[in-house]
Every structure is written in structure tokens, then in C-alpha cells.
Amino acid sequence: xxxxRPLIIATRESALALWQAHHVRDRLMALHPxxxxxxxxxxxxxxxxxxxTLNKIGGKGLFVKELEQALLEGRADxxxxxxxxVPMTLPEGFSLAAIGEREDxxxxxxxxxxxxxxxxxxxxxxxxxxxxxxxxxxARYPHLDVQPLRGNVNTRLRKLDEGLYDAIILxxxxxxxLGYTDRIASLLEPEQSLPAAGQGAxxxxxxxxxxxxxxxxxxxxxxxxxxxxxxxxxxxxQLGGSCQxxxxxxxxxxxxxxxxxxxxxxxHGEPFIHSQVTGTPDNPENLGQQLAQALxxxxxxxxxxxxx
Numbered sequence: 317x318x319x320x321r322p323l324i325i326a327t328r329e330s331a332l333a334l335w336q337a338h339h340v341r342d343r344l345m346a347l348h349p350x351x352x353x354x355x356x357x358x359x360x361x362x363x364x365x366x367x368x369t370l371n372k373i374g375g376k377g378l379f380v381k382e383l384e385q386a387l388l389e390g391r392a393d394x395x396x397x398x399x400x401x402v403p404m405t406l407p408e409g410f411s412l413a414a415i416g417e418r419e420d421x422x423x424x425x426x427x428x429x430x431x432x433x434x435x436x437x438x439x440x441x442x443x444x445x446x447x448x449x450x451x452x453x454x455a456r457y458p459h460l461d462v463q464p465l466r467g468n469v470n471t472r473l474r475k476l477d478e479g480l481y482d483a484i485i486l487x488x489x490x491x492x493x494l495g496y497t498d499r500i501a502s503l504l505e506p507e508q509s510l511p512a513a514g515q516g517a518x519x520x521x522x523x524x525x526x527x528x529x530x531x532x533x534x535x536x537x538x539x540x541x542x543x544x545x546x547x548x549x550x551x552x553x554q555l556g557g558s559c560q561x562x563x564x565x566x567x568x569x570x571x572x573x574x575x576x577x578x579x580x581x582x583x584h585g586e587p588f589i590h591s592q593v594t595g596t597p598d599n600p601e602n603l604g605q606q607l608a609q610a611l612x613x614x615x616x617x618x619x620x621x622x623x624x
Contacts, residue, residue, distance in 0.1 A: 322352035323532075326383040326392035329357040330468040332490045336518055337396045339493075340416070340536065347535050356392045358382050380521070384410055387523050394529060395521045399514030399545055400487075402521070404553035413530055414520040415545060417538035419489035421516035421566065423449060423509040424500045426476060426491070427483035432502040436460055436483060443472065443481040447583050451562035452509050453485070454585030469494055485509070489516040510564030510579055510590075513548035517541050540569050543597040547576050550604025555580065555611065561620055565607070569597055576603050580616040582623070589614040 323344065327337035334357070341353040359382075380402060383395040387410065399415065406412070425433055436442070436457070443465030444450055450462050465472055465481065469490050476484050488503055520536060522529050544567035551565045565578035574597040579590035591610035595603045608616075 322354045324392040326356045326386040326395040335493050340396045397519045399517040399519040400512040402519050404549050411524045412519050413522045414533040414537040415542040416518035418517045418541040421511045422488045423504040424488040425502045427501045440482040443484040447562040448564050449485045451581040451583050451585050455588045506566050511566045513552045513565050514545045517545050543600045547600035547604045550601040551578050551608045554608035576607050
């Protein structure tokens with residue numbers, strides 16, 4: 317397929333978002349010789365408000381609304397997102413056309429003084445932007461002082477280097493994509509810190525009526541990653557997952573079996589409930605619904621209601 321004009325990708329202007337947009341641009345141009353692709357850089361409300369935690373200003377949807385407006389107005393053809401930043405239910409008229417192959421989905425422990433979480437002494441200050449990470453830290457390491465940390469990856473690393481924190485927790489995928497693998501002191505296995513739904517995967521969003529773009533984007537779609545993150549996102553959708561709810565969910569696919577686990581907690585780490593289900597990847601949303609029901613049976617909705 318060829319377009320008579322350049323394909324426009326809407327993207328946030330953070331270093332990580334630009335890396336992701338350039339990655340998709342380069343893949344598309346390699347797959348479709350002669351295709352011209354340009355970027356439309358934008359600053360979202362989530363980028364502008366950095367002195368308040370996301371759960372207090374409307375959640376992760378603040379990172380995508382301006383990009384969706386550009387799609388709606390025809391100023392861009394597609395938008396590239398970190399899938400964990402995409403609301404579980406898209407606004408009417410938009411769809412995810414492709415889900416890219418997942419990078420490392422784990423959380424990363426970053427510190428200039430310590431090698432791993434268990435090395436941190438009592439009252440050590442740990443920075444994170446996520447209630448999901450905060451609740452798991454408080455549940456497993458109640459002696460730590462967990463403090464909010466906003467900003468892009470470079471800003472968070474700078475605050476660590478300035479001595480404002482003893483350690484910070486970031487997504488490993490972002491650090492690796494930006495070439496900061498050497499900043500990772502250790503990786504947190506899912507048993508230590510269960511990832512967010514879609515963590516490490518890229519989502520390509522289009523207007524639902526732009527079916528002309530589907531053949532162009534189809535080669536970027538990674539089926540196994542999509543099965544996993546569709547199951548994860550369904551759990552979050554069923555439970556009303558947002559930045560206000562400490563919820564982690566992670567799926568792995570092995571020998572045609574999808575293993576899905578999740579938790580819901582209060583930000584203070586108590587109560588903390590978790591469960592898991594296993595099934596085939598043929599209907600990942602069904603597995604997501606099963607896990608959500610298992611968490612409900614343990615009181616997930618009572619925890620979520622208490623956070624309202």
C-alpha cells in the first residue's frame with residue numbers, strides 16, 4: 317500500500333515517546349519502501365502537570381487525549397503510545413490497530429547506593445509515580461519511606477542523582493529503550509513487583525474509520541504480545557482499573573497456555589489480594605474476566621470502593 321502524502325504519527329515529546337515514535341516510523345519505512353512518515357510532536361496535559369500525582373489529576377488518559385484530538389481533526393493518522401498509558405476503554409471512534417512486540421515488562425530498581433530492594437535500610441526513601449508499585453513496596457517492605465516521583469525518565473534519574481531519593485522504581489522497558497540499561501541496579505521479578513497491564517508493549521491507535529491503514533500496520537502487530545496484554549487489560553477494565561487503583565496484572569504465554577496473575581491492594585499495602593488463572597490464548601478477554609471474578613470473590617470491589 318502507498319499513500320499519496322506522508323503518514324503522520326502523533327507523539328508526546330518526551331525522550332521515551334519520541335524513541336517509540338521513531339521506532340514505529342523506521343519499521344514502517346523499512347516494511348513499505350517509498351512510504352514517507354513524519355512525526356507530530358505534542359505536549360499533553362499529563363506532561364504539563366508534574367507537581368501532582370497522576371491519581372489526583374485524572375489518570376493516565378491525560379497522556380493520550382491531545383493525541384486523539386489530532387487524530388480526530390485529521391492532523392495525524394496514527395498515535396504511538398506506551399500501552400500501559402492507554403485507558404482500558406478507548407473513546408468511541410478510536411481503536412488499537414496494532415500491538416507491538418513487548419520489551420522487558422518488569423520494573424527496575426535504580427539506585428546509586430544499593431543493589432536491590434532488600435538492601436535498603438529502614439526509612440530509606442524510594443520514589444515511584446505508581447500506586448501499583450507503592451502498594452507492593454509497602455506490603456513487602458513496610459520499613460521503607462515511599463515518596464511520589466513524577467517527570468519523564470531523565471527527570472526522575474536526575475532527582476535520584478541529586479540525592480532526593482535512595483532508590484527509584486521505573487519500568488525496565490523505558491530504561492532499555494533509552495539506552496540506560498547500565499542504570500538498572502537490579503530487575504524486579506513479577507513475584508516482587510507485578511507489572512501494570514500492557515507494560516513494555518507499544519500500542520498504535522487510529523480512528524476506527526481509518527480501515528485503509530490496517531494493511532499498512534498489520535506487520536507491526538505481534539500476536540503473542542497482543543494475547544497477553546488483551547487479557548491483562550480486560551482484568552483492569554472489569555475492575556475499573558485506573559491510576560486511582562493499585563492493581564497489577566501480568567500474563568505469560570508458554571506452550572499455548574496463557575498464565576495470568578493479578579492483585580488489587582490498598583495503597584498502604586493492606587489489604588492485599590491476589591489470584592491467578594490459566595487457559596488457552598484463544599479468548600484472552602475471557603481469561604481476564606475469570607481473573608477479575610476471582611479477585612472480586614476475595615473482596616476486590618470493597619478495596620476499590622474504599623478508594624473512591
